[in-house]
Structures are given as C-alpha cells and as structure tokens.
Amino acid sequence: MTTPTFTEGDVSTRAIALGADPKARSRGPKNWRPLLLLIPAFVIVSLFFLAPLGDVFVRSVTDPQPGLQNYEWLFGTPANLNVVLRTFGTAILVTVVCLLLAYPYAYLMTIVTDRTRNLMQLFIMMPLWTSILVRTLAWMVLLQDTGPINGILAAWFGIGPVPLIRTTFGVALGMSQVLLPFMVLPLYSSMAKIDKRLLPAASNLGAKPVTAFFTVYLPLSKPGIFSGGVTVFILGLGFYIIPALLGSSKEIMISALIQQQISVFLMWGQGTALGIFLLVCTILILVVVSRLNKNGSLFPGVDR
Amino acid sequence: MTSKRLLGVFAVLIVLWLIVPTLVIIPMSFNEAPSFNFPPKGFSTRWYENFFTDPNWLESLFVSLQVAVLTMLVATTVGVLASLGLSKVKFRGKGLLEGYFLLPLIVPGIVLAVGLYSLFLRLDLLGTLPGFVLAHTIVSMPLVITNVMASLQGLDPRLEQASASLGGGRVRTFFSITLPLIAPGVTAGALFAFVTSFDEVILSLFIQSPNLQTLPVKIFNSVTQTNDPTVAAVAVITMFTSVIVMLVAQFATRKRKRPVA
Numbered sequence: 354m355t356t357p358t359f360t361e362g363d364v365s366t367r368a369i370a371l372g373a374d375p376k377a378r379s380r381g382p383k384n385w386r387p388l389l390l391l392i393p394a395f396v397i398v399s400l401f402f403l404a405p406l407g408d409v410f411v412r413s414v415t416d417p418q419p420g421l422q423n424y425e426w427l428f429g430t431p432a433n434l435n436v437v438l439r440t441f442g443t444a445i446l447v448t449v450v451c452l453l454l455a456y457p458y459a460y461l462m463t464i465v466t467d468r469t470r471n472l473m474q475l476f477i478m479m480p481l482w483t484s485i486l487v488r489t490l491a492w493m494v495l496l497q498d499t500g501p502i503n504g505i506l507a508a509w510f511g512i513g514p515v516p517l518i519r520t521t522f523g524v525a526l527g528m529s530q531v532l533l534p535f536m537v538l539p540l541y542s543s544m545a546k547i548d549k550r551l552l553p554a555a556s557n558l559g560a561k562p563v564t565a566f567f568t569v570y571l572p573l574s575k576p577g578i579f580s581g582g583v584t585v586f587i588l589g590l591g592f593y594i595i596p597a598l599l600g601s602s603k604e605i606m607i608s609a610l611i612q613q614q615i616s617v618f619l620m621w622g623q624g625t626a627l628g629i630f631l632l633v634c635t636i637l638i639l640v641v642v643s644r645l646n647k648n649g650s651l652f653p654g655v656d657r
Numbered sequence: 658m659t660s661k662r663l664l665g666v667f668a669v670l671i672v673l674w675l676i677v678p679t680l681v682i683i684p685m686s687f688n689e690a691p692s693f694n695f696p697p698k699g700f701s702t703r704w705y706e707n708f709f710t711d712p713n714w715l716e717s718l719f720v721s722l723q724v725a726v727l728t729m730l731v732a733t734t735v736g737v738l739a740s741l742g743l744s745k746v747k748f749r750g751k752g753l754l755e756g757y758f759l760l761p762l763i764v765p766g767i768v769l770a771v772g773l774y775s776l777f778l779r780l781d782l783l784g785t786l787p788g789f790v791l792a793h794t795i796v797s798m799p800l801v802i803t804n805v806m807a808s809l810q811g812l813d814p815r816l817e818q819a820s821a822s823l824g825g826g827r828v829r830t831f832f833s834i835t836l837p838l839i840a841p842g843v844t845a846g847a848l849f850a851f852v853t854s855f856d857e858v859i860l861s862l863f864i865q866s867p868n869l870q871t872l873p874v875k876i877f878n879s880v881t882q883t884n885d886p887t888v889a890a891v892a893v894i895t896m897f898t899s900v901i902v903m904l905v906a907q908f909a910t911r912k913r914k915r916p917v918a
Contacts, residue, residue: 390742393735394758394798401791402761405772412775458671461664475907476672482903483679484856486873487892490880491679494695501681501695530675591765593859598880608767615771616863625775628768635765 406632409625416622423626433610433627440606443524443596444589450529451536451585452578459540459577463547474541477534485531489598492527493518496599519601527595532588536581543577583642587635607631682896686889693886704890714875714891721855721872723786728793728854733847735794736801741835743802744809755806759799766859769795774863784866792864793854800853801846804910808842841909848906852899 413423427433462473480488495502496517506512517523547570555565593608600606605613607627614624681695689699708714743755761769773792774783782788812835820830836843858873865874872895879888 384746387742387745390738390745391754394739394802397735397791397794397798398758398761401773401776402764402769402795405769405776406764407772408775409768409772454671457664458668461661461668464661473668473672476675478907479900480675480679482852482900483896484858484873484899486856486858486876487682487896488679490876490888490892491682493880494681494685494693495678499694530678533671533675587763587765591767593767594877608765611767611771615774621775625771628765628771631765632768635763639763 409628409632412621413625413629416625423622424630426623427626427630436605436607436610437630439604440590440608443521443528443606444586446521446525447528447532447589448536448582448586450525451533452582454529455533455536455540455581456574456578459537459544462537462541463544463549477537480530481534485594488531489527489595492523492530492599496523496526518599521600521604523599524596524604527599528589528592531595532585535584535588539581539584540574540577543580544574547573579642579645583638587638590635591631679896682889682892685886686893688886688889691886693884693889704887707887708890708894711887714887717870717872717875718894720786720789720869724789724793724871725851725854727786727790728797729847729851731790732794732797732801732850733843736798736846736850737805737843739798740802740805740809741831743806755802758802761795762799766796770859770863773860777864783864784869786869788864789861789869789871792860793857796857796860797850797853800849801843804842804846804849805839806842808839812838844909845906848902848909852902852906855895855902856899 414421416423458473458477462470465473494500497503498514498516498518500517502517503514506515551569551573552565555569556562560568591608592606593612596604596606597609597612600609608631611624611627611631614620614627684697685693685695686704687700687702688694688697688704689701690697739758743751777783777788777792782791816834816838817830820834821827825833856873857871858877861871861874862877865871870878872891876888876891876895879885879891
C-alpha cells in the first residue's frame with residue numbers, strides 16, 4: 354500500500370485542498386470536538402494507572418500509621434541500602450555491557466548493504482518477540498551446575514562446576530541479553546545520521562583512527578549513547594523476573610524486596626515506600642538526562 | 658577491510674548469543690527423561706501430551722488467550738480513538754497529554770503491579786477477567802498509540818477533506834478512507850497488544866488468584882515451585898505463538914511506505 358505524499362513545492366495544491374480559508378477550518382467551535390475521542394483512554398489511564406500509583410504513594414505515608422516512618426526505615430536500614438546499591442550496580446553493569454556490545458554492532462549496521470542491515474535489525478528485534486520468562490527459563494537450564502556450560506568446562510578444561518546461576522554474573526548475563534535491543538536501536542538511529550565523510554576527513558587532516566574515533570565519531574553518536582543508556586538503565590532498575598530466577602535470595606534487588614515486603618511480610622507501608630523510591634529514581638534520571646540532552650525525548654524507549 | 662570482517666564476526670557472535678540460548682528449550686521439551694536437562698536423553702512427546710491433557714494447564718492457556726484477545730480489542734479501540742483525537746487537535750500541553758498515555762512504558766512494572774494489587778483488592782477485581790484485561794490494557798495501549806500515531810503522520814489530510822467535501826460523514830470518512838489507510842499501523846498495534854498481554858508476567862503475578870491464572874503466571878509458579886518438564890513444552894508453545902504473531906506484525910508494518918514529506 355502506498356501512502357500519498359506531497360512535497361514542499363506542493364503548496365498551491367495544498368492551499369486548494371484546504372479550501373478558501375484554512376483558518377476557518379482549524380479554529381471554529383468544532384475544534385475541541387476531537388478531544389472527546391481521548392476520553393476513554395484518559396479515563397482508563399487515570400483509573401488504572403495514575404490511581405494505583407497514587408494508592409502506592411498514599412500507602413507509603415499512611416501504613417500502618419500516618420508519617421514518614423516507612424521512609425525512615427528505608428534509609429535507616431543498612432540492609433536496604435545494600436539492596437539499593439546492588440540494584441544500581443547491576444543496572445550500571447548491564448548498561449556498560451550492553452553499550453560495549455551494541456556499539457560495534459550498531460556501527461556495522463551503518464556500513465553494510467540495505468539487505469544486510471534489515472537482516473541485522475531483524476535479528477535484534479527477534480528476541481523481543483520471545484517472552485522474558487521463556488528466555489530466563491533457557492538460561493536457568495544452561496547455567497545450572499549440571500548444565501551444558503558447566504559440562505563443557507568440566508570436559509574440556511577439567512574445571513569443577515563453576516557457580517553461574519544464582520550469581521550476579523547470571524543475572525547480568527540474562528538482563529543484558531534482554532536489554533541489548535534497547536541499546537542497539539537508538540545507537541543505530543543516531544549513527545545513521547553521522548556524515549560518513551567525517552572520518553576520512555579527520556584522517557586527511559592527520560588524525561590517527563583512534564583519535565578520529567574519540568574526537569569526531571564518538572561525540573557525534575552521543576545522543577544514541579544517552580538515550581540507549583538511559584533506557585537500558587531505567588529498565589534494568591525495575592527488573593524482577595530475571596533476578597528472581599537467575600539470582601540468589603541473598604542478592605535480591607529492589608523489585609524483589611518490594612514483592613517480599615508486600616506478599617510475604619504484608620508490610621504494605623515499607624513495600625510501597627520502596628516502590629515510590631524506585632519510581633522517583635526513574636523519573637529523576639529521565640528528567641536529568643532529558644535536560645542534559647536537549648534533543649532527547651522524555652520517552653527514550655518508545656520508538657522500540 | 659579486515660576491521661569490517663572483524664566486526665562481522667563480532668556481530669555474528671552477538672546474534673548467536675541473542676538467539677541460540679532460547680532455542681535449547683525446543684529439544685528440552687522433547688526430552689524423554691523426567692528431568693530438566695540439556696542435552697536431552699531420548700525423544701518423547703510426553704510433555705506435550707501432558708500439557709494437552711492436563712485441565713490446569715489448558716485452563717490457563719484458555720485464560721491467557723481470552724485475556725489477550727479482549728486486551729487487544731479494548732487497547733486497540735481505545736488507542737485508535739485517542740490517536741485520532743490527538744492528531745486532530747492542536748493546543749498547548751498536547752505533548753504532555755500524549756506523554757501521559759505513554760507513561761506506563763517507563764514506570765517500573767513492579768510499582769504498577771503493587772498499585773494495581775492494592776486497588777484491585779479494594780475493588781474486588783483480583784483474579785477476575787476484567788481485572789486482567791484492564792491491567793494488560795494499561796501496558797498495551799501505549800504500543801497501539803505509538804504505532805497508530807506513526808501511521809497517522811503519514812496520512813495525507815487532503816484525502817479526509819476530499820471525502821468530507823464529497824459528502825462523506827465523519828463516521829463514513831473514518832471507515833472508508835482513514836481506517837484503510839492507517840490499517841498497517843492499527844494491525845501492528847493490535848498484534849503488539851496481543852503479544853504484550855500474552856507474555857505479561859509481573860502485573861499478572863500480583864493480580865492472579867488460585868482460580869484464575871494466565872499461562873505465564875502458571876509457568877512462573879511451576880518453575881519456582883516444581884521441577885516439571887511440562888513447562889518446557891508450554892514455553893515452546895508460547896514462544897511460537899508470540900513469534901508468529903510478531904512476524905505478522907512485522908509484515909504489516911513493512912508494507913507501510915514512509916512518507917517523503
């Protein structure tokens with residue numbers, strides 16, 4: 354199917370199509386009417402998104418009694434700070450791993466033929482179509498002590514079962530695999546905009562490839578690094594399924610702690626305070642980054 | 658040249674790392690031994706038979722399909738309406754309103770899950786069909802809206818105006834002009850909504866009840882509580898369902914030509 358288009362030069366036909374007085378069309382009392390179409394979505398999002406989040410906030414300052422005791426508990430308990438640090442540490446680790454893996458991949462996408470690029474994009478998108486649960490299940494089998502990876506290590510190198518599952522390594526491996534596409538796609542879209550003549554130009558002027566990369570290419574790819582990094586980082590902060598299945602109970606992250614407080618200990622106030630903390634961290638990161646990166650959108654993950 | 662080849666090798670390794678680990682589930686689901694192991698010993702379809710004869714597994718598959726279809730219908734209808742509304746008006750703060758609809762994409766799933774759990778507890782919606790559909794609609798609708806908005810941007814407003822000038826009413830114009838033109842975006846959005854619902858775990862874990870569980874919830878519970886290899890067969894089934902649906906979605910969007918202007 355083709356979508357009819359017009360070019361900038363088509364102004365005259367546009368003017369005819371819009372009628373004698375285009376302004377009369379866009380102003381007028383009818384203008385607000387399309388807003389009615391927004392009502393169902395607005396009601397659903399307000400009732401089942403904003404209201405639950407409000408509920409979480411209210412619970413965090415009223416349960417079991419009004420006050421800030423849940424936040425005092427959150428920041429006053431060393432174990433909680435450990436969980437927070439571990440969560441941020443894991444998210445940073447995963448972001449760095451994804452960046453290091455995605456950068457060369459995205460760069461290759463900019464220098465291959467259209468067909469290869471489409472194929473490379475398909476390979477990046479495909480994992481997104483398989484549920485996180487199924488992929489985590491696969492990692493559980495591969496990483497277990499009696500699994501194939503440990504089997505190969507034992508047969509070829511004679512190394513006894515290396516703990517892979519129930520470690521930070523296992524969690525980071527699973528999370529990076531899931532989050533890599535969210536790094537590749539924004540990186541590619543910012544690299545595609547970089548003028549390919551700039552690198553030869555830099556070398557003509559006497560720059561070594563490494564210098565050319567760090568002074569010319571890397572700064573130009575910054576928007577992609579920013580939006581990919583932010584997306585991976587904030588998605589990583591909220592992960593629940595993978596740490597729950599590939600991590601150990603000793604190394605839980607914020608999401609699991611929230612679940613534990615509410616479902617196991619029935620400590621609604623403490624669980625919801627942690628939830629608000631996680632939410633505020635996410636929003637702060639987004640706001641700070643979108644300020645730093647003027648062109649960046651507030652929703653870096655949207656164009657996935 | 659050599660550096661390009663090196664990059665190629667690196668890219669192939671990345672692709673293998675992304676795709677191959679998941680495929681181990683397939684041979685595992687045909688394992689003869691009643692254990693969760695790879696490589697499998699022998700060949701057997703017993704875990705598939707188990708799945709298709711166990712009323713509990715079938716029940717949760719049925720629940721999942723029901724929830725996914727209903728979520729797709731609700732999210733697509735409401736999302737298309739919202740996209741049309743957003744595309745037809747211009748006012749200050751429109752960006753904020755658009756952002757409001759997309760917010761569920763960036764809020765950590767666990768926070769929304771806890772909020773919905775708390776709310777549904779009060780509204781008596783835990784473990785109910787409407788509860789699942791509403792929860793899944795919240796996370797599916799943003800995908801419908803982004804897809805439909807992209808389609809609407811490529812739509813020439815003159816066509817709707819032409820229809821109107823020829824006497825087509827608003828409803829008639831929508832169904833005979835606008836909808837066919839944005840159909841690829843709507844289809845893709847609807848399929849995204851279906852898969853999002855079909856694969857959703859965190860929200861479902863919190864709003865489940867013993868009587869009503871979606872398939873991913875049942876898989877999660879089975880993995881964490883038992884060592885039943887039936888789950889491998891179930892995983893293969895869900896994997897193929899989402900991959901097929903997404904391939905169709907990919908095909909639908911591929912047809913969409915990017916507007917030049």
